[in-house]
Amino acid sequence: MGEAVMFPLTFDHHESNSIIPDNMNGNDDSWFEEVIDDDLKWSFALNSVLHKVISEYQDIVLLDTKHFGKALVIDGKMQSAESDEFIYHECLIHPPLLSHPNPKAVFIMGGGEGSTAREALKHKSIEKVVMCDIDQEVVAFCREHLTANKEAFCNKKLDLVINDAKIELEERKEKFDIIVGDLADPVEGGPCYQLYTKSFYQEILKPKLNPNGIFVTQAGPAGVFTHQEVFSSIYNTIKQVFKYVVAYTAHVPSFADEWGWVMASDAPFCIEEGEIDKKIRETIKGELLYLDGASFCSLTVLNKMVSSTLKSETHVYTEDNARFIHGQGVGKKLNL
Template sequence: MGGGEGSAAREILKHKTIEKVVMCDIDQVIKPFDFCRRFLTVNSYAFCNKKLELVIKDAKVELEKREEKFDIIVGDLADPVEGGPCYQLYTKSFYQNILKPKLTPNGIFVTQAGPAGIFTHKEVFTSIYNTLKQVFKHVKAYTAHVPSFADTWGWVMASDQEFEVEVNEMDQRIEERVKGELMYLNAPSFLSAATLNKTISLALEKETEVYSEENARFIHGHGVAYRHT
């Protein structure tokens, strides 16, 4: 869902076990296939790959109408901004009634979850994490610093199957299943990303709000902590 510039598809298609990728983006103005293939040459391989199906449509509508189930669904969506097109795709009702039924029994969902810095994690990150805990049996949050966003960013992975993997096994799987060399990800880097600092860990543990259309949180550009001082 989302990812119209092709970066998520590029990385997914490196995995040898992938049979098909459906990339659904709502933005008709950007025309991902034409614009990004021409100007974002680092992603051109993804757009030329026969395994990629490009759909220009609302992801919610597309998921509802599709009959097949997916092993993995990736939410590379725009941030939940008030009045924006994507905040409804972070709600419990969407996860529970539309997204989860489209996953295979052991399927995994992963989504970007907004800022996760010391002063920004309460905007949406903790709420998205807690919302997914209401829908899936196993949920893992992880973070990384994104220089272009000038902040630490959060992601959440969720499934009804356990996805804890030993360090040696993770590196072995990467070596066996990925074409070429990855520049960033290995087992230690993922374990580091999933090792959260004290403030973030406590905030995730104590979060009680569930993201809904009636009780939505939005990214405002400044952390909640700033507004409360």
């Protein structure tokens, strides 16, 4: 498979692109490095590499890190870490479900690790969650190794589908109250950048929403130095399709950056602290670790630099004019 056997990680600061060693232990001076940009890397110490596989679509690695616990890495990019994944997943799922008057049906694009489904299933009104991930290897990998989500994978309300989300949405006759984009970041040669395009949102996704339906997507890095990579473009693209659009951000420590989400609907949102707290008490089973009414309202207040960029952004994400974050997917490595 050519370069695909070379994971875009390094475990020694003196060797670049080294293959992940099969045998590692806590005594090894081993590090994971994520290349954020050509002149910027983010690294942390490892106890071991728990598992690794190369699927048809992606490089997949599960690490046991000294600082963040188990960490899922896809195409060299941190996807989720045991210690703080609740920040990302609570921010992705609960704002749209709490903003909807009575959400019953959820469609998740991606979400193979199961955490997004786990959070959706906390809502008492939910009757069905369809989780559609293109990569069987990711789903099987996460079902076996991420024990925190075993209950979600076994829930009778979960309909797990292995398919391209674009094709699955096109072929399904039913509509949904909430559609979620829990997709990998758009990297060149990755499997999902077309699911960030205006044509997809307008022609395929939006028609599958019920009246008052809400779409939410993760939208990539949203820090002062990174928000113009894809975040501002995704926000502006969604604005071309939906009447009401809300962007919000939160710091995720294991991502080493502020992260962005975009929520959209043709019905107005009611984002009021007291109402959100009331709905959390009444509609969610168990406690949220990160979000409450005050914190969600605060997430929608963007700093001056980011908010100015969102207002002035003109780029619309299309198949022929896509933006990518730094890195390469398997398709690019194999020149597919």
